[in-house]
Amino acid sequence: MRPEVAFWIRLVEQTAAMSFSDRLAAAVRRTRAPILAGLDPRWEQLPEPLRAGVDPADRTAVAQVYAAFCRGVIDAVQGLVPGVKPQAAFFEQLGPAGMTALAEVLDYAHRAGLMVVLDGKRNDIGSTAEAYADAYLGAPGLSPWGADALTVSPYLGDDSLAPFVETAQARDAGIFVLVKTSNPGGGRFQDLIADGAPLYRHVAQLVEQYAAASRAACGYGAIGAVVGATYSAQLAELRGAMPTSWLLVPGYGAQGGGARDVAGAFDSQGLGAVINNSRGLIFAHARAPYAERFGARGWQDAVAAATRDMIAELQAESTAGRL
């Protein structure tokens, strides 16, 4: 799809005040690709042509490189996938200059017709949670950062999630609550058994309540769950237990999850999940077979090729092929 077309489709959806969930479902169907491209700029892994001549100790200069790199990724995946997931930490690492770059990247993604799920894992209580929700959720103009959705951590309990839920619904935005994460130590607390069920199932139950209460025409709500790709059994289990919750699935590629591992995250129509891939897409220029085919200078072509390959993998191995 040409950039202008994506931009106009998105503008129509926003103007019509489509819910986050319906916008995401429409974008997944349009692209036939339930994928987010993770924007995790890491200095050492950026294509050499972007780093050349830049002092890595100069945070302002590095922030400009990060923004340029992310714009390049956005150009490469535009029209191929529904959206991007910028990781806030890498921008915060550069201080205020990094935060300015983050805002530029979000704006650029919106103009490219891509949805933005900001991975910030924010959480707090009461009016402080309201401030986070107000900061990040909602289209540009409604919030300074203008993300379509934000990741949120649940440790502080239900009254810490409520402000995010309320703001998300008021602004046609979404949130993804951490439920079962992809790291080896994720089980330390998430797998503790209380009242006959692991902690992550208790969190899942609360998320599903919020999702059901915000259910849109596509069948899913504005509140979803983060469930790692490295636990395929739990993905299928949670797909069943959370019938109206979108699943945001990190851990594909570099963290070890593959297309077969995430197959259980989708419903019978191929909907209900978006799979994030960061390093596997954005740093494709550095690994086989893309390194040989494209080289460092062709890094954007490598991103696009790796994205197409991931789409094909998902369509071959899961109900995403029915989209």
Place this chain on the structure above:
Amino acid sequence: MRPEVAFWIRLVEQTAAMSFSDRLAAAVRRTRAPILAGLDPRWEQLPEPLRAGVDPADRTAVAQVYAAFCRGVIDAVQGLVPGVKPQAAFFEQLGPAGMTALAEVLDYAHRAGLMVVLDGKRNDIGSTAEAYADAYLGAPGLSPWGADALTVSPYLGDDSLAPFVETAQARDAGIFVLVKTSNPGGGRFQDLIADGAPLYRHVAQLVEQYAAASRAACGYGAIGAVVGATYSAQLAELRGAMPTSWLLVPGYGAQGGGARDVAGAFDSQGLGAVINNSRGLIFAHARAPYAERFGARGWQDAVAAATRDMIAELQAESTAGRL
């Protein structure tokens, strides 16, 4: 203490590479006040003279007012308390301009000889957690934001905390992990019983291990716990269960905790805890008896008076009086 003196004391401590824990203990003993002044700028509650003529929809202008307000609070509490706890959410709410203001506030606090515990409740896994730790922990020069300590959420498990612990130790900084929070819904997950103990005790056990492994001359480690002032029984319970962990205690004042409620957070020497008070100190100008005594124009005197009163309350009701 005159500002220049506090500055030089702090410079000596930093140059001597004193650990976070020993710096905090020294500052608590020096001030005889185990208190952090919470920097939670909220537009509607700022003193009227600061808001006059400023368009609340102009985020850059509001960010400048937030920075001016926080500098005013810092001037008022300098020498009275060990440090300040800026709440990141209120600055993030203003977009990039807010983040620039946050950096200015941290820098100003350091120059005033105050320690900074940044309340960001960050959390992530692996190299992303490293990026957050690198962003926030360590004196200016070591990290772009230059906080002495950061609050961290534990849901992602032990391998998500490890990067924060390692960076904190390498940079003589600290972290405070959410254990038992002060909000009514905090118990939703934190109080779930697994293996015979509530979840927060499982988290407390891990925090105490990290604290013991980083124990400094003062007897406490670089890793501490956030435990709300609204649960006095759990405060005393956790003081006993976490003998080498600093407790950061929010919820004093506006959230309902008083000097008697937090008495159990201290050890027999009056050490081991710092009590945060945000609204009760920084917005003292708007409540009795300070509103009558100082008025909106005397808001900085109200902050100083409320701080002195809180110090006296703690010294009367707890072992903090032995400091």
